[in-house]
Amino acid sequence: MAAVSGLVWRPLRQVSGLLKRRFHRTAPAALQVTVRDAINQGMDEELERDEKVFLLGEEVAQYDGAYKVSRGLWKKYGDKRIIDTPISEMGFAGIAVGAAMAGLRPICEFMTFNFSMQAIDQVINSAAKTYYMSGVAAQHSQCFAAWYGHCPGLKVVSPWNSEDAKGLIKSAIRDNNPVVVLENELMYGVPFEFPSEAQSKDFLVPIGKAKIERQGTHITVVSHSRPVGHCLEAAAVLSKEGVECEVINMRTIRPMDMETIEASVMKTNHLVTVEGGWPQFGVGAEICARIMEGPAFNFLDAPAVRVTGADVPMPYAKILEDNSIPQVKDIIFAIKKTLNI
Amino acid sequence: MAVAIGAVRVWRQSRILGQAALLLLRRPGAQGLTISHPHRQQEQQFSSLDDKPQFPGASAEFIDKLEFIQPNVISGIPIYRVMDRQGQIINPSEDPHLPKEKVLKFYKSMTLLNTMDRILYESQRQGRISFYMTNYGEEGTHVGSAAALDNTDLVFGQYREAAVGAAYAAKRANANRVVICYFGEGAASEGDAHAGFNFAATLECPIIFFCRNNGYAISTPTSEQYRGDGIAARGPGYGILSIRVDGNDVFAVYNATKEARRRAVAENQPFLIEAMTYRIGHHSTSDDSSAYRSVDEVNYWDKQDHPISRLRHYLLSRGWWDEEQEKAWRKQSRKKVMEAFEQAERKPKPNPNLLFSDVYQEMPSQLRKQQESLARHLQTYGEHYPLEHFDK
Numbered sequence: 001m002a003a004v005s006g007l008v009w010r011p012l013r014q015v016s017g018l019l020k021r022r023f024h025r026t027a028p029a030a031l032q033v034t035v036r037d038a039i040n041q042g043m044d045e046e047l048e049r050d051e052k053v054f055l056l057g058e059e060v061a062q063y064d065g066a067y068k069v070s071r072g073l074w075k076k077y078g079d080k081r082i083i084d085t086p087i088s089e090m091g092f093a094g095i096a097v098g099a100a101m102a103g104l105r106p107i108c109e110f111m112t113f114n115f116s117m118q119a120i121d122q123v124i125n126s127a128a129k130t131y132y133m134s135g136v137a138a139q140h141s142q143c144f145a146a147w148y149g150h151c152p153g154l155k156v157v158s159p160w161n162s163e164d165a166k167g168l169i170k171s172a173i174r175d176n177n178p179v180v181v182l183e184n185e186l187m188y189g190v191p192f193e194f195p196s197e198a199q200s201k202d203f204l205v206p207i208g209k210a211k212i213e214r215q216g217t218h219i220t221v222v223s224h225s226r227p228v229g230h231c232l233e234a235a236a237v238l239s240k241e242g243v244e245c246e247v248i249n250m251r252t253i254r255p256m257d258m259e260t261i262e263a264s265v266m267k268t269n270h271l272v273t274v275e276g277g278w279p280q281f282g283v284g285a286e287i288c289a290r291i292m293e294g295p296a297f298n299f300l301d302a303p304a305v306r307v308t309g310a311d312v313p314m315p316y317a318k319i320l321e322d323n324s325i326p327q328v329k330d331i332i333f334a335i336k337k338t339l340n341i
Numbered sequence: 342m343a344v345a346i347g348a349v350r351v352w353r354q355s356r357i358l359g360q361a362a363l364l365l366l367r368r369p370g371a372q373g374l375t376i377s378h379p380h381r382q383q384e385q386q387f388s389s390l391d392d393k394p395q396f397p398g399a400s401a402e403f404i405d406k407l408e409f410i411q412p413n414v415i416s417g418i419p420i421y422r423v424m425d426r427q428g429q430i431i432n433p434s435e436d437p438h439l440p441k442e443k444v445l446k447f448y449k450s451m452t453l454l455n456t457m458d459r460i461l462y463e464s465q466r467q468g469r470i471s472f473y474m475t476n477y478g479e480e481g482t483h484v485g486s487a488a489a490l491d492n493t494d495l496v497f498g499q500y501r502e503a504a505v506g507a508a509y510a511a512k513r514a515n516a517n518r519v520v521i522c523y524f525g526e527g528a529a530s531e532g533d534a535h536a537g538f539n540f541a542a543t544l545e546c547p548i549i550f551f552c553r554n555n556g557y558a559i560s561t562p563t564s565e566q567y568r569g570d571g572i573a574a575r576g577p578g579y580g581i582l583s584i585r586v587d588g589n590d591v592f593a594v595y596n597a598t599k600e601a602r603r604r605a606v607a608e609n610q611p612f613l614i615e616a617m618t619y620r621i622g623h624h625s626t627s628d629d630s631s632a633y634r635s636v637d638e639v640n641y642w643d644k645q646d647h648p649i650s651r652l653r654h655y656l657l658s659r660g661w662w663d664e665e666q667e668k669a670w671r672k673q674s675r676k677k678v679m680e681a682f683e684q685a686e687r688k689p690k691p692n693p694n695l696l697f698s699d700v701y702q703e704m705p706s707q708l709r710k711q712q713e714s715l716a717r718h719l720q721t722y723g724e725h726y727p728l729e730h731f732d733k
Contacts, residue, residue, distance in 0.1 A: 062633050063560035086530035086566045087558055118532065152700050176702040208705075255705050 057109030143277030167205025428654025481648030485594025527558025588616030
């Protein structure tokens with residue numbers, strides 16, 4: 001009996017190995033499982049293993065799921081573990097978060113991820129940020145340039161100074177497409193010299209055109225929004241050491257003005273990007289990818305470097321907040337690293 | 342709080358009268374923010390020595406008895422109808438007295454839709470189209486409501502909040518237009534329904550929210566979708582004039598929509614119509630409803646309470662229709678649909694250039710470069726592509 005049960009519980013691989021040695025020389029046929037069934041199996045096994053696991057979503061119970069991924073689960077586990085919800089993604093995503101906070105382990109199913117956009121606030125603010133937030137974080141601060149910049153059909157602009165702000169909002173209002181204007185709240189109270197052209201009622205800053213805020217020859221520093229000011233400060237410090245930075249204010253995230261950036265990189269041979277947003281899948285990443293795809297790549301003397309916000313939800317304490325976004329010293333450090341000085 | 346209590350009293354009254362009435366839950370004389378906003382009324386009375394509530398948030402009397410408002414789901418908001426299930430007018434004063442041609446147009450629209458549904462459902466099964474949703478049992482809601490609108494009115498098939506935005510724009514333009522937004526009782530659970538109702542009321546928009554309560558959201562029955570008295574009961578909570586109608590009675594749907602339209606435009610306020618009906622068909626071609634409901638239930642609605650049958654009885658009893666016309670029309674409508682279908686199948690596919698347009702109003706440079714690149718590619722290698730199937 002013991003020997004038989006030992007055989008039964010061995011993994012398939014070992015069993016077939018045993019069979020191979022004793023009886024056959026041909027390999028057994030590989031098991032084929034569809035992705036749907038694999039997910040179903042995974043959920044089934046976890047529902048069985050841990051009674052705190054439950055599945056909720058639209059049509060997941062008796063209907064077996066809109067795509068039949070939860071087939072048979074309601075029949076096996078019943079109403080308490082497999083729950084059909086009303087049509088409110090924001091509702092049941094929030095409920096899933098609350099249940100998870102209180103010790104359950106929910107599987108929250110969106111019929112398709114398109115519908116999950118209804119629930120994005122729950123997924124990001126309630127789910128992603130709350131653990132950190134219950135320590136020290138504020139939840140509402142983050143940069144959305146990468147988020148909206150990702151989407152065809154939107155235009156995305158990011159003003160830095162007063163001239164940018166006026167010119168871009170006027171252009172955005174006149175544009176017949178949806179335009180996301182990423183105003184930075186910290187800049188609202190900052191005064192800037194307002195050139196005479198900007199005082200005209202017809203003054204527009206064109207969408208899709210970057211501005212070279214400072215000419216330079218040694219390195220291209222590309223940024224948008226509040227960090228542009230930090231880049232200019234860094235450039236002033238480095239100028240005293242004989243390093244001349246060319247600082248580009250993107251002004252528009254989408255459509256990005258690659259021509260200006262490329263022309264600059266082809267002149268300076270070095271690139272640093274600076275943004276306040278999170279590092280992964282961000283604006284700097286897009287710039288670096290496009291540099292590689294275009295003519296400027298061959299002009300690089302060193303890999304491009306990104307300076308970004310820290311990869312954490314924005315902390316609440318002032319000193320932590322200040323240190324989780326790029327500071328002048330971080331920009332100087334990145335520039336010197338790229339230039340190998 | 343006060344609004345809901347008022348609602349209960351009015352519902353009881355209307356039952357006593359034996360008639361469904363549009364539930365008037367706006368404060369009398371409310372014509373806009375400036376004239377009679379309760380906030381301002383309260384300011385005027387603030388110096389009064391009466392022991393009346395002064396709260397800005399509600400206009401109500403005090404009560405000294407602890408009493409929870411009971412949601413009334415056993416006898417909910419009554420269902421307005423004009424015809425009985427045999428197509429006979431119940432209350433002659435509610436008969437819209439529509440001329441023969443108009444009623445025949447109702448009938449032909451509903452039956453043509455029904456015919457088109459059958460043919461297109463079959464064609465999906467045959468692989469000629471990829472996906473289809475039928476209207477079986479709900480033809481009355483579509484035709485009755487659409488017939489009550491003007492040709493320039495805007496129709497939203499979903500997107501409740503966006504519909505309110507459009508209604509607001511119509512009001513600003515003094516356009517004499519109403520926006521009608523259709524949705525099911527399932528979609529009414531979405532957050533944007535809540536936002537849509539609230540904004541329509543506070544922004545005073547000429548919009549009709551038309552809810553088709555057909556009993557199921559794919560497989561989810563109404564008992565799992567909500568616990569209150571359907572969707573009509575939610576309207577008063579937002580300050581919206583609301584009514585529940587028999588969706589299988591095309592005249593009831595017509596009357597309610599017509600009146601709602603007239604007042605929505607004249608008074609710049611939203612209306613909520615909940616049309617009770619039943620989804621006889623599957624939710625879509627991806628659904629098999631026998632998995633979650635009985636064939637008997639479906640058959641009852643198909644045989645005993647169908648909007649098309651009811652209107653046919655009405656037509657027959659007036660001598661405006663007969664079996665021969667029925668046979669001839671069935672043939673003709675089938676032919677119409679088949680011809681349109683075959684014409685559509687013969688049409689060439691859109692020009693490949695259109696792949697790049699309409700992302701923005703103007704084509705951005707990187708898309709234009711790709712469009713030009715494709716054009717060059719086709720110039721050289723076009724013979725390897727089935728370009729004859731595409732528009733030139």
